[in-house]
Amino acid sequence: MVTDFLAALEDLDIDRALAYAAPGIVYQNVPLPPARGLPAVERTLRGMARHGTGFEARVHTIAANGPAVLTERTDVLERGAWRAEFWVCGTFEVHDDRITLWRDYFDWTTFLAASAKGLAGALVSALGARSRATAR
Numbered sequence: 001m002v003t004d005f006l007a008a009l010e011d012l013d014i015d016r017a018l019a020y021a022a023p024g025i026v027y028q029n030v031p032l033p034p035a036r037g038l039p040a041v042e043r044t045l046r047g048m049a050r051h052g053t054g055f056e057a058r059v060h061t062i063a064a065n066g067p068a069v070l071t072e073r074t075d076v077l078e079r080g081a082w083r084a085e086f087w088v089c090g091t092f093e094v095h096d097d098r099i100t101l102w103r104d105y106f107d108w109t110t111f112l113a114a115s116a117k118g119l120a121g122a123l124v125s126a127l128g129a130r131s132r133a134t135a136r
Contacts, residue, residue, distance in 0.1 A: 001020055001094055001099065002062070002071065003059065003062065004020065005017055005020040005092075006057040006073075009045070009055055009057065012049045014042070014045045018042055020099050021099050022096070022100045025041050025098075025099055025101070026041075026100070026103075027040075027041045027044060027102045027103075029104050030103060030104065034103075053078050053079050053080055054076070054078030054079075056075070057073050057074075057088075058075075059073045060073055060074065061073075068092070068093055069092040069093070069094060071089070073087075074087055081122035082118040082119060084118040085114055086106055086114040087107065087110060090102065090105075091103045
């Protein structure tokens with residue numbers, strides 16, 4: 001269920017992703033405040049999809065113990081030419097075939113470094129396109 005949920009997010013298919021969520025789902029990127037309940041999580045996910053052009057969750061390790069599912073993964077966020085790849089550890093809880101908790105932990109320094117690297121790549125791409133256009 002968790003990998004199917006992440007696959008729906010990769011497809012930016014928010015409706016399909018929400019089909020895996022319980023009405024009382026809690027989603028949190030630690031240490032940010034949690035989104036509580038399906039409407040709040042839906043607003044968050046739709047906002048992410050509206051502002052992003054791509055998402056990938058490369059799952060390296062996944063383990064389950066009862067209702068708890070732990071993932072170790074590399075997430076990739078994209079917006080146009082900007083791309084950031086960073087390590088994430090996710091905790092999910094599944095009850096009655098629905099995700100009731102989704103909590104992600106990541107290192108903010110690594111995320112900021114990946115964001116800066118993505119910005120530099122986007123600038124290089126834009127400058128290269130401008131240079132090619134000027135050369136014509």
